[in-house]
Amino acid sequence: MPTEDTLPIWLVDDDPDVRESLSQWLEVSDLAVRTFDAATPALEALRDDAPCGVLVSDVKMPGMDGLALLDAVQALEAPPPVVLITGHGDVPMAVSAMQAGCWDFVEKPFAPERLEECVRRALRQRRLALENARLRDALREGDLAGRLLGQAPAMVALRRQIATLAPVRANVLVQGETGSGKEVVARCLHDFGPGSDAPFVALNCGALAPELIESELFGHEKGAFTGAHGRRLGKLEHASGGTLFLDEVESLPLSAQVKLLRALQEGEITPLGSNAVRPVALRVVAAAKTDLPVLAREGRFREDLYYRLAITELRLPPLRERREDIAALFGHFCRQAAAVHERDAPEVSATLFQALERQPWPGNLRQLRNAATRFVLGLEIPGLEDGEEAEHGSLNAQLAAFESALLRATLGRHAGNIQAVMEELELPRRTLNQKMLRHGLRREAFLAPEDREPPGPNEA
Known part of the structure; x- marks a missing residue:
């Protein structure tokens, strides 16, 4: 997400001398500037989602003028603030421009400091709007992760x-x-x-x-x-x-x-x-x-x-293609069932997790939820193999499978609290990290939905 420091000011004016003098002033004021000699290319760049902090445009230009550009910009999904400049402005024009969504209206001649102040205020508003949009997206993604x-x-x-x-x-x-x-x-x-x-x-x-x-x-x-x-x-x-x-x-x-x-x-x-x-x-x-x-x-x-x-x-x-999620899902369904039936959620052993992860689960999440409910109620889970009897393979393979299941069980029991897992298993942080990496375990998979933080823009 661009910030106030990285979002450029777009300057649209058909007069090259005006473009040069204003861009130099803004750049000296530590503001990035992108210039256009006409409204049409600026509008096309906006439609291509090029980053723009504030759009500063002259009103009187050949072809599409500043007022027409303002109208076209307001039709975009997330329009930047628009500041219009004119040497021919009057009160009705200014009122019309403000009603159409113009951020501010600057009449020539003006002091460069006036334009800079106006642009900085608009840039702060733009940054706030973009940040609010980012937070809404993060909240939406976080809520999706909870569902x-x-x-x-x-x-x-x-x-x-x-x-x-x-x-x-x-x-x-x-x-x-x-x-x-x-x-x-x-x-x-x-x-x-x-x-x-x-x-x-x-x-x-x-x-x-x-x-x-x-x-x-x-x-x-x-x-x-x-x-x-x-x-x-x-x-x-x-x-x-x-x-x-x-x-x-x-x-x-x-x-x-x-x-x-x-x-x-x-x-x-x-x-x-x-x-x-x-x-x-x-x-x-x-x-x-x-x-x-x-x-x-x-x-x-x-x-x-x-x-x-x-x-x-x-x-x-299907659930069989995402076995790494079974432990967290089963724990989540157990907590739900315990709340519905007013029971304490029983502890899930590493052996049970091993057995759960080996099942084909033809009924997918519905079947896993049913199994969790039966487990909370103290009933037998139909078709569930006993973990110890069903384990095959070399000693190393069996030890690795048990270690993976034990880590999953402990992470699930403590809802991803690494400190609690370290204390129960008596492992230093580095060793626990290595074992989790070896077995493809991520702390986030075991957090309760309400404890998950919305991911950043570059996070999974």
């Missing part, structure tokens, strides 16, 4: 993708196995997006009878079919302005796929039994546990609907 737990590379990348996609109302296709957290991803896209105040509507397409799907999606009027005793609002209309989450979208019958495609293309629906067209505007997050392009090639899913839904795609890794 989508895990430090496996695939999870870090997934959180970054969600943070990028959430502000955009593009449709998203989420691919993942049962229980991998597809609805959590959909809710994150909604909650951190521009329609977060509007409804989030979830529909499991695989749980509906085929004859009811169109009514659920598009709604119906009274008497539209047998049993339609009153008007019903469809899910698309109910979610308008917000997000519609279609789980198991591959289960939609082809007839419903056709109507859904048209609704998304046209931005309107017609409820069953009605001739009235109703507008809808929403983001659709579709989830599938099978490969939709394969189904499209087989004629079981419309290819055009796939392209409409998959403006972008997210893949959720």
Whole structure:
């Protein structure tokens, strides 16, 4: 993130003598300066996200003048403060410029100190605005880390993708196995997006009878079919302005796929039994546990609907591909279950962690949460192998596996508190660091969500 010291002042003036004298004065005042001889190249550079602290522009210029440049800059996502300079200004022009978003209005002739003071005040405001934006992004990423737990590379990348996609109302296709957290991803896209105040509507397409799907999606009027005793609002209309989450979208019958495609293309629906067209505007997050392009090639899913839904795609890794997160996830689910059932969270042994990490977890997070709940309640975890009996391999391999599991258990028990881990295991800090590095363990993976600090701009 640029700071006040690194953000340059952009100076736009068609007079080369004015550009040279003002840029020299500002540079002598320890301010970086970038000059432009016309408004158009400056605007193009801004649209390319070139760093700009304050835009200083003359008003009277050939082609695009300063007032037109001001209007164009205000339409950008994060416009810099604009200071306008003119020798032909009057009160109405100044008022008009300020109302259009101008930071300040300087009339020629002026003392260079006046411009410098104005620029420095605007630069401080710019720095504050950028810092607030950075903090909002960091908070958003930190909150995502609290919802989508895990430090496996695939999870870090997934959180970054969600943070990028959430502000955009593009449709998203989420691919993942049962229980991998597809609805959590959909809710994150909604909650951190521009329609977060509007409804989030979830529909499991695989749980509906085929004859009811169109009514659920598009709604119906009274008497539209047998049993339609009153008007019903469809899910698309109910979610308008917000997000519609279609789980198991591959289960939609082809007839419903056709109507859904048209609704998304046209931005309107017609409820069953009605001739009235109703507008809808929403983001659709579709989830599938099978490969939709394969189904499209087989004629079981419309290819055009796939392209409409998959403006972008997210893949959720199954739990077996992120085994380094299992210990932290199991500990988190144990703490949740203990709070719900008003129990003390029992200690997780290194042997149990070894057994947990070897399981295939076909039910993914849902199955792991179930196992944690049973553990907290003192019940047997179905299908869990005994760690000692199931261990195979050389002595070194078994010792390494035990050491890894013991470290995970201790880090999980102390929620990533390194000092407490050092004291319990009687290890110096350097030795503990070496062992954690050897086993690919990171302290951050074991912190409670509320204790995680938002990552910096260059951190994972």
